[in-house]
Amino acid sequence: MLPDWLIGLIMGMVEGLTEFLPVSSTGHLILTADLINFGGPRSTVFEVVIQLGSILAVVVVFWKRLWSVVGIKTSGYKKTKLNLIHIIIGAIPAGLAGVVFHDFIKNVLFSSRNVVIGLVAGGILLIVAERFAKEPKSTNLDQISYTQAFLIGCFQVLALWPGFSRSGSTIAGGLLLGLNRKTAAEFTFILAVPMMIGASGVDLIKSWNVLSSSDLTLFITGFITAFIVALLAIVFFLKLLEKVKLTPFAIYRFIIAIVFTLVYLV
Template identity: 65%
Template sequence: MDIIIGIIMGIVEGLTEFAPVSSTGHLILTGHLLNFHGERASTFEIVIQLGSILAVVVLFWRRILTIFGLHKSEEKNSIGKLNVFHIAIGMLPFGIGGVLFYDTIKDVLFSPQTVVMTLVAGGVLMIIAEKFKPAPVANTLDQISYKQAFAVGLFQCLALMPGFSRSGATLSGGLLVGMNHRTASEFTFIMAIPIMFAASGKDLLESWSHLNSSDLPLFITGFVTAFVVALIAIKFFLSLINKIKLIPFAIYRFLLAIVFWIFIL
């Protein structure tokens, strides 16, 4: 049963972590349907998140090296030349918010009721972003300005609330400050690497006591499944996002909120 749970939860994590649909909401709902709860389940979710973020590292390794000046960008006539300062500026608001409010949010707001509300709120923001976005001025990663990076970082703070979706918040923010869909998506994925490693690493250290050798098959299965599925899902999402935009994802969030209301609340 552990192997089956690992595969199912790994698939859900890999499919939803970087789509603007709330991986937290999907994992809570799936765990409820599988009767998989408690500290063991929470620690498992941290591990499979690391599998998903490893997929981003694999897919964007050239760009990551470029950010640190270890690889030459292939883009010509670029404006900002995406570098480590863009990432740091984008992370700053979320980092400050996380340090100040993370424990409070986790203790007070981490509930099914909050997830339902943030699923809806995130969907509304995505529709607003699509309806009121300006003409894009950043059509590649190297055209992102420091001001745009900081603005996206501010939107990312919304993802401190469970269920809001970090991807949904940053994609919406990217569109509203003049990025096209693909550029906002790629910036979201790259900015997720340090944030998710830091947050997941902190949670994993705090949950380490809940691990034992009998859990290895579950954790390894979930990690590998999430990694492989995320590799495929990210490539598919980047090829799709410029075509379908954000509104179909917003509608999906509304439907998920209804399902959440029926099965969880």
Template identity: 55%
Template sequence: MNEHIIAFILGIVEGLTEFLPVSSTGHLILVGNLLGFKGQKANTFEVIIQLGSMLAILVLYWKRYLSLLNFSTIRKPEKKLDAIHIILGVIPAAFAGLLLHDFIKTQLFSPKVVVISLVAGAILMIFAEKKHGNFTSNTVDELSYKQALIIGLFQCLAVVPGFSRSGSTISGGLLAGANHKTAAEFSFLIALPIMVGATGLDLIKSLHFLHTSDIPLFSIGFIAAFVVAMFVAVLFLKLIEKIGLTIFAYYRIVLAALFYVFVIL
């Protein structure tokens, strides 16, 4: 298959799965294997198209990010999401990612780990749906610093390939007392700094694999991921309170089975 068509397909896959609790990494590995697109070039391509999804979040929430730069709002009596919430949501996973980066890339990026993580993440999501208590935060502006930190700690699970950053953070949000939409929206907001940092580090380490001849390939995937991710993020926020996480958990189990059959066997 033509590489440009493959880039378009994988860009769509990335855009569809980056913000859903289903593991974009697992999908990209599975579809990449089915299309025969593997190796270091494919790994670098995945880094590039993830930045396309991150750009979608920046476009959707640029006003919110700008408001976070106004530190004068911090600790005012009225409830409002501020920069400290984002910092608390990002710091745990940032430290975990930096400390474990080389170990993760060399030891955990394996099909078996992805299968186990898909199932483990599904179990966490089902548990969160069944065990969450009454919701105390119905908008992101009602989140407490404690809730932001709890969600940030759950995000550490996402350093394991296949676990899903969205799945772990939304589950953590539910268990911390945030409703589905609030947990999902905060998950999106803390995605940008953590993913830009992670993909930026990967990109720096992959620069010697980049060639000018690959620009069209990377551009197609980047644009496809950006456009699709924008639509998916908006739609997901509208639907998450109605459909919950359980349906995605069962989907992950099916995906793990497909992954085992088509990638591991």
């Protein structure tokens, strides 16, 4: 068994790299945990902690935009058209579905077979989105309409299926609804803040009795690593999307699905 600090470092890096790329952090975390023999109740709590590290990275990258969304003035503040209503109506579909089906998702959908299905289906959605993407009418966050925000939120419901990928489903939805790649990704990241905090908060409360002071090294290392790596991954991915389509990510998902199948289903 690897030492806690090394487990935290490895899992934090995987979480930070994959949480906001359209490749499914869930599938990668399951594979990695299996490879390093990391499991049990504390692994579930640990995944929640490193997800919070990743979401903190979004807050840091988009802090001025997030403050403007809620109407808080900052240095260089400029009133923007993207507001809290966009975020609320975008979060409603997945938020409601997550509350209603929480136990079903955790107890039934988190199986190897379902993760493979999610990886493949999500990859197909990326290819479809690139093939049938509308001519971009929304090329920045302030051009997103309430209707687009709600419909992108509906695409986010797909991410409740493990392996589908939150960023993959919402970026694909954004392309199909007339956003360019960069704008779709930016809205996806901002929309992820309330969703991930809410979902992680619920899981953390339910698993509070599993926490132990002896796990501090694991949790702190994982949280900090996930935060730093996610910070770099977000900046890199936004620049990459200006040059690269989603199809390569779809192909990568199919490769991971094959690996997943060989490891767990054969």
